[in-house]
Amino acid sequence: MKNELKILGVVVIFTAILYWGVEPFAHTQMHKHVDGEHFAYSDLNESTKKGNVENGKTLVMGAGACTGCHGIQAVAHKAPMDAATAVSAYGVNPPDLSTAGGLYSEKFLANLIENPAHALKVEHKFDAAKGKMHPMPAFYGAGGDKAQEIADMVAFLKSIAPKEISPKNAYLDACGRCHANRYGKLDQLGETPTFKSETDTLKHKVAVLEYQDKLKAYMGKLPPDLSIIIRARSEHFLETFVENPQSQLEGTSMPRVGLSAEGFEKVKAYLTQTGDPSKTAREAIGPWVLLFTLVFTVLAYLWKKSMWKDH
């Protein structure tokens, strides 16, 4: 008996060392811990101007030139180019701006319009001084107070954003132009259609491959499929990486997307849905399992008492 206890003690001690000592230590060495700032973007300039929606609309649809590259379905403005033409021109298909005011931080949007490469944290790739321009041009002003004009455009984008943006649309607009999600049946061109004929299926595949080739040239590599990223990486990694990709992968070409905290929750909800589809069902079952265990324990106890009452 004494020996068994000693062996048990040794096993417990070594397991504890492995569990609390070695594994977390290896983890901190392999993945640097990054503290997020909850999508505050404290490095960007704060604007104090109050935007005028009407003037913002005039600018976005006119002198701001946004609609020359972006579609805005919310105001029935179709994208000026199809995805294949756009990816050839810019390296990536500019997203529809209908949801931008709802997904991205207001502060980020203002900074993006003023200086895209800076807001997106890709100045290491795009340096205007060296003639390397970001495909989205900086806004130089339309003749009035530039800061006011920017605030107006942001106000307009916020005014057209739908009150409810579905997790899937959030993902499509914020990440979908670069990342496929096979489990969600999405490729970089949007939802992957199911075709009756093999020829059409192959044609679509070729179109996706051609898009990916151009995207690869623009990004330096093909952005990975995000189907199960929520399980491959921790939520903390995902949040801090999206908030600032440079924090964990210095020099990466993935832009800082500029989501607000709510926008990120939407994207995360979609990635949870595709990466771990049974999560909600599993969590819903939890309380019932606990309840069952409790009821069963009580019954077992009563049964034991009744069996032993004569002894």
Ligand code: HEC
């Ligand atoms: C010459 C084309 C062009 C013009 C003009 C343009 N954009 Fe863009 N925009 C792009 C491209 C290309 C991207 C995608 C860049 C990337 O993902 O690397 C983009 C990305 C964006 C994004 C998404 C950024 C993110 O965080 O992921 C927003 C929002 C946006 N543009 C808003 C605007 C607004 C508002 C205007 C007008 C003031 C505008 N754009 C004008 C080409 C353009």
Ligand code: HEC
């Ligand atoms: C303009 C293209 C672009 C957009 C938009 C974009 N990404 Fe990326 N993303 C990339 C590229 C390129 C990489 C590969 C980075 C590398 O290895 O340097 C990447 C890598 C990642 C990774 C790292 C994967 C890993 O395990 O290392 C995650 C996570 C990620 N992206 C999430 C997102 C999410 C979530 C969104 C939308 C909110 C998004 N990305 C939007 C281009 C993009």
